[in-house]
Amino acid sequence: MTDRELINTAREAMKNAYVPYSRLPVGAALECEDGVVVTGCNVENAAFGSSVCAEQTAVCKAVSSGRRRFRRIAIVANSKNYYYPCGNCRQFLNEFAPNIEILSVRGDGRYVSYRLSDLYPKPYISELNL
Numbered sequence: 001m002t003d004r005e006l007i008n009t010a011r012e013a014m015k016n017a018y019v020p021y022s023r024l025p026v027g028a029a030l031e032c033e034d035g036v037v038v039t040g041c042n043v044e045n046a047a048f049g050s051s052v053c054a055e056q057t058a059v060c061k062a063v064s065s066g067r068r069r070f071r072r073i074a075i076v077a078n079s080k081n082y083y084y085p086c087g088n089c090r091q092f093l094n095e096f097a098p099n100i101e102i103l104s105v106r107g108d109g110r111y112v113s114y115r116l117s118d119l120y121p122k123p124y125i126s127e128l129n130l
């Protein structure tokens with residue numbers, strides 16, 4: 001899948017965002033290592049802190065369908081600036097794919113691409129012996 005196709009998939013997913021509080025729909029398209037693309041959108045809650053970001057939705061859908069290895073993720077919002085994942089989402093993505101390629105997209109469709117390791121160079125890493 002091309003970058004543009006992945007971005008368009010994220011834009012489609014954005015339409016399903018449940019955002020009665022922020023009115024800021026976000027869409028994500030996560031390309032897994034087996035080529036399957038899993039989408040996500042933000043799902044807000046009356047208890048604001050219980051809201052879930054688009055990237056997290058996509059990661060949870062992928063992991064719960066047995067996929068833990070990811071190549072790229074496109075993140076789209078109707079924003080003036082490139083849409084970067086929040087700190088929580090960077091940590092969440094880091095759990096499974098510290099080097100994932102992130103396509104950060106603006107409302108007008110322009111995008112930039114980064115590695116998560118560049119955006120989030122010092123992740124929290126558990127020292128628990130699980």
Ligand code: THU
Nearest residue numbers: 022024026042053054085086089
């Ligand atoms: N949001 C995301 O979906 N992804 C991010 O990386 C940051 C923020 C959502 C959460 C909330 O529904 C809305 O954007 C406004 O913060």
